[in-house]
Amino acid sequence: MSDASDALPRIPRIVLFRVFLRSLLLQASWNPKGMQNLGLAYALYPALEVLYPERTALQAAVQRHLAFFNTHPYSAAAILGGVLYHERRIAAGQEPPSQAVAFKAALMGPLAALGDGFFWLSLKPAAGALSAALVPWLGLWAVLLFLVLYNAVHFSLRGWLFRLGLEQGDGLVVSLSRVRLPQRGALLRNLAAACAGGLVVIAAQRVVQVTGQRGSALLALACVALAVLTYMRMAWRPARYVALYLAAGLAVLSAALIR
Amino acid sequence: MGGWYQLGIVGLYGGLLALERRAILQAMFSRPLVASTGMGVLLGDPTTGLWIGVLLELFHLGGASLGASLPEHETLSATSTTAAAVLMAPGESASPALWSLSILLCGGSGSFGRWLERRLDADTARRAEQANTRAEHGALGKAMRENLWALWAPFWVFGGATVLFGGLGLLLRPVVTDLSGALMQGLTWAFPAMLTVAAACGVRGSRSREAGRWGTLGGLAALLWVVGWWLGGEGA
Numbered sequence: 001m002s003d004a005s006d007a008l009p010r011i012p013r014i015v016l017f018r019v020f021l022r023s024l025l026l027q028a029s030w031n032p033k034g035m036q037n038l039g040l041a042y043a044l045y046p047a048l049e050v051l052y053p054e055r056t057a058l059q060a061a062v063q064r065h066l067a068f069f070n071t072h073p074y075s076a077a078a079i080l081g082g083v084l085y086h087e088r089r090i091a092a093g094q095e096p097p098s099q100a101v102a103f104k105a106a107l108m109g110p111l112a113a114l115g116d117g118f119f120w121l122s123l124k125p126a127a128g129a130l131s132a133a134l135v136p137w138l139g140l141w142a143v144l145l146f147l148v149l150y151n152a153v154h155f156s157l158r159g160w161l162f163r164l165g166l167e168q169g170d171g172l173v174v175s176l177s178r179v180r181l182p183q184r185g186a187l188l189r190n191l192a193a194a195c196a197g198g199l200v201v202i203a204a205q206r207v208v209q210v211t212g213q214r215g216s217a218l219l220a221l222a223c224v225a226l227a228v229l230t231y232m233r234m235a236w237r238p239a240r241y242v243a244l245y246l247a248a249g250l251a252v253l254s255a256a257l258i259r
Numbered sequence: 260m261g262g263w264y265q266l267g268i269v270g271l272y273g274g275l276l277a278l279e280r281r282a283i284l285q286a287m288f289s290r291p292l293v294a295s296t297g298m299g300v301l302l303g304d305p306t307t308g309l310w311i312g313v314l315l316e317l318f319h320l321g322g323a324s325l326g327a328s329l330p331e332h333e334t335l336s337a338t339s340t341t342a343a344a345v346l347m348a349p350g351e352s353a354s355p356a357l358w359s360l361s362i363l364l365c366g367g368s369g370s371f372g373r374w375l376e377r378r379l380d381a382d383t384a385r386r387a388e389q390a391n392t393r394a395e396h397g398a399l400g401k402a403m404r405e406n407l408w409a410l411w412a413p414f415w416v417f418g419g420a421t422v423l424f425g426g427l428g429l430l431l432r433p434v435v436t437d438l439s440g441a442l443m444q445g446l447t448w449a450f451p452a453m454l455t456v457a458a459a460c461g462v463r464g465s466r467s468r469e470a471g472r473w474g475t476l477g478g479l480a481a482l483l484w485v486v487g488w489w490l491g492g493e494g495a
Contacts, residue, residue: 196458226455
């Protein structure tokens with residue numbers, strides 16, 4: 001540790017833990033104007049109270065974090081850590097207050113893209129499709145599997161990102177790029193597609209099994225054809241609902257005809 | 260089973276999950292697979308919850324809140340559909356026919372949920388504005404607490420909406436017992452038929468650049484398993 005960092009005010013571990021816990025409420029007051037601004041200020045508040053014992057300095061610090069803020073709620077942990085990295089230096093007079101604001105502004109866009117791409121568009125569909133595909137074998141345990149699979153990655157990455165920001169400040173970008181989240185995300189998306197594709201066939205087999213009568217294979221084939229058509233026409237927004245109701249209509253009609 | 264008192268549980272659970280979905284934690288307890296199963300467990304019919312959850316999970320697989328865009332409210336869709344199915348059942352547990360019926364009646368509540376969410380943004384905007392004013396006047400603690408007060412509106416609104424759809428199931432209970440056998444049989448068949456379509460939505464929802472290829476690969480692997488299962492004598 002250099003002399004400069006030794007001179008920085010310390011934030012107790014319990015306060016850092018409180019900041020992390022409060023970051024779980026980042027979107028509690030999400031609004032179209034400031035987006036996560038109030039949530040961010042709320043999360044940082046216990047640490048700002050430690051860093052700025054003087055009321056006017058605390059007020060200024062809170063107000064600079066009430067400005068517009070929006071990023072992915074998980075990767076926001078890195079920004080929270082990084083903001084505290086800068087706030088410690090600002091409180092010690094080593095940096096101007098604009099440094100923390102510039103840090104947020106520079107990172108919220110890229111981290112939003114990274115978080116959206118990995119967590120929302122890759123991990124979530126992969127864990128969901130895999131667990132759904134395993135329901136015929138695991139039953140209710142598949143639900144637990146979904147929560148464990150997703151949250152093991154979610155919470156470990158969220159905690160790691162917070163620590164990364166706290167220890168490295170702007171340097172977190174280099175460490176983050178080494179994790180290769182976009183590449184891992186692409187693999188997860190392929191896994192999700194394969195699991196869902198498998199479920200098309202399993203569900204069609206269930207059609208045959210449930211109906212158990214002559215002509216049931218025809219109904220199953222019609223469902224698969226409808227599924228393929230739905231896949232191809234998903235760009236048309238109502239397609240999913242139209243296909244869902246068509247499938248139900250087809251089944252009801254088949255039941256009436258076969259009877 | 261089922262009764263008006265259960266609507267209280269339905270509302271509480273629906274409200275809490277709506278908060279988990281966007282405002283607190285976001286640990287996926289509000290995803291259809293978990294939310295539906297949880298509702299089923301609470302109402303004493305986990306199997307109904309699980310299977311409705313599987314279908315809606317796949318149906319909403321690609322939904323994501325990106326930037327300021329809002330996807331359909333899959334949580335309202337899942338909790339209300341499951342509540343309606345269980346409360347509609349005249350017996351111990353809901354049949355697959357009732358799963359289908361409740362999906363057809365309440366599955367679209369996700370769009371209604373999105374509409375509600377947009378209306379609620381006005382309340383949070385007002386609270387954020389109030390927090391700014393309070394911070395300017397030095398009332399920092401009060402300003403920060405606005406973040407927590409903002410949780411009440413979505414809790415009540417989505418809790419109420421879940422009760423509304425769950426209540427629909429309760430109201431329909433006397434009617435479903437009078438439905439014809441052919442219609443009930445058709446609705447029983449409709450569940451796996453709709454699951455097939457939902458799975459196809461899931462392939463697209465995976466957002467994979469090669470979704471078609473990987474979906475086909477998964478389909479072929481499942482087909483091999485089905486053929487093996489069939490040749491193994493189960494089909495007989």
